[in-house]
Amino acid sequence: MYGGRITSEERSALSTYVGVGIAIVLIAGGLYFFFLAQKEKRETTGFDPNRPVPSDAVLKRRLKAEEYFVVREGGTQRAFQNQFWNNERTGIYVDVITGEPLFTSLDKFDGGIGMPTFSKPISKDLLVENVDTSHDMQRTEVRAKRSNAHLGHLFPDPKSPTGQSYAVNSAAFHFIPIEQMKSEGYEAFLSLVEKK
Secondary structure (H helix, E strand, C coil), rough: CCCCCCCCCHHHHHHHHHHHHHHHHHHHHHHHHHHHHHHHHHHHHHCCCCCCCHHHHHHHHHHHHHHHHHHHHHHCCCCCCCCCCCCCCEEEEEEECCCCCEEEHHHHCCCCCCCCCCCCCCHHHEEEEEEEEEHHCEEEEEECCCEEEEEEEEEEECCCCCCCCEECCCHEEEEEEHHCCCCCCCCCHHHHCCCH
């Protein structure tokens, strides 16, 4: 470069360097977002008892507003206007926060209240029961032990095979149908829903 003028060869080389630089930045950005998406998928797919429970800030981003309202603010969905109240498919109901299986379709029955109703959980050890005196009532609140997610309430129920019904909110769960359990990391739980 003499006298401040750029020759056509220098302009061509400069364009090549700029183009290569932009390509490198785009590839690096693409790889970053790809690995970020893979990390998010690993954190939300299947159940891993060693995976830490996400913080409320992460949950606020990850969950739908209604899911967050139910599991973290103790909210209740409207009867007959929620996703799983009349779901009759075979599968498992997993905690929306941790992915831990809590209920199976084999223990679901029509409680006549417009909410998913179960006669029992997969294991009582997975749940915590608390006295709930809100709304001038005395009820038994049910929460997921691991995530501390509000699920719903436990009631005595003569129509239930166990004499109890777990009336829960659809928003507290993801439903994993039997045909997707293996691909979504729940193969170990297939025996819970295979009819005997």
